[in-house]
Amino acid sequence: MRVILLGPPGAGKGTQVERLAKHLKVSRVSSGDLFREHTQKNTELGVLAKSYMGRGALVPDDVTIKMVMNWVNAPEQAKGFVLDGFPRTLGQATALDQALAEKGGIDKVLYIMVPREDLVVRLSGRMICRSCQTPYNIRDSQPKKEGKCDKCGGQLYQREDDKPEAVRKRLEVYTNETEPLADYYRSRGLLEEVDGNRSIEDVGQALARLVAA
Ligand code: AMP
Numbered sequence: 001m002r003v004i005l006l007g008p009p010g011a012g013k014g015t016q017v018e019r020l021a022k023h024l025k026v027s028r029v030s031s032g033d034l035f036r037e038h039t040q041k042n043t044e045l046g047v048l049a050k051s052y053m054g055r056g057a058l059v060p061d062d063v064t065i066k067m068v069m070n071w072v073n074a075p076e077q078a079k080g081f082v083l084d085g086f087p088r089t090l091g092q093a094t095a096l097d098q099a100l101a102e103k104g105g106i107d108k109v110l111y112i113m114v115p116r117e118d119l120v121v122r123l124s125g126r127m128i129c130r131s132c133q134t135p136y137n138i139r140d141s142q143p144k145k146e147g148k149c150d151k152c153g154g155q156l157y158q159r160e161d162d163k164p165e166a167v168r169k170r171l172e173v174y175t176n177e178t179e180p181l182a183d184y185y186r187s188r189g190l191l192e193e194v195d196g197n198r199s200i201e202d203v204g205q206a207l208a209r210l211v212a213a
Helices: 013-024 031-041 044-053 061-072 090-103 116-124 164-178 180-186 201-210
Strands: 002-006 027-029 080-082 108-113 126-128 135-139 189-195
Touching: 002 013, 002 180, 013 027, 013 080, 013 108, 013 201, 027 031, 031 044, 031 061, 031 080, 044 061, 061 080, 061 090, 090 180, 108 180, 108 201, 116 126, 116 164, 164 180, 180 189, 189 201
Parallel strands: 002 080, 002 108, 027 080, 108 189
Antiparallel strands: 126 135
């Protein structure tokens, strides 16, 4: 099964992608995590990506597509996967279609919807783990020990691009570049909409039901 999680920044994709992949017993990837790994290691790609990420802009399609396709085409992903944060542009969506053309394509696109005014509040309360990138939120998913990741004990920090200026830019980019993908997948009968303005548990169950259907 090959699934895409679509939705605005702050909708909870990063939280749900892990649960859903476990449920489906497939692998998963968040393109933002891949970029953050590169920036932490200071690779050439990381240095390039950082200049876009910090201001809430998208990293150019050519490098993004290459990075994610390397992951998608790896043998470990043969059983299927859940993608979070990719595709984010029409160019990325068509590149993904081409890469999967002979493998049967995408099975479902799950669109997590959250009202815009809630996204800003959600993003400003988010902290992520420096080591394993697990997201937490002061609203509904606090770590057991303040500032420490429950899973690996890593240090939690606020992403540079979760600060107000970058958040505004990311939401604008989402509306212009990524939101049109909902129509792209809807017109092909792949899109399922989920109300993301509920508890983590409830959203998780709704997603699990949709992939079972
Ligand atoms: P995220 O963790 O998904 O919010 O992504 C953080 C940042 O990484 C984004 O604001 C972009 O700068 C970059 N990024 C992640 N995924 C993509 C993508 N599919 N296309 C372009 N840039 C991306």
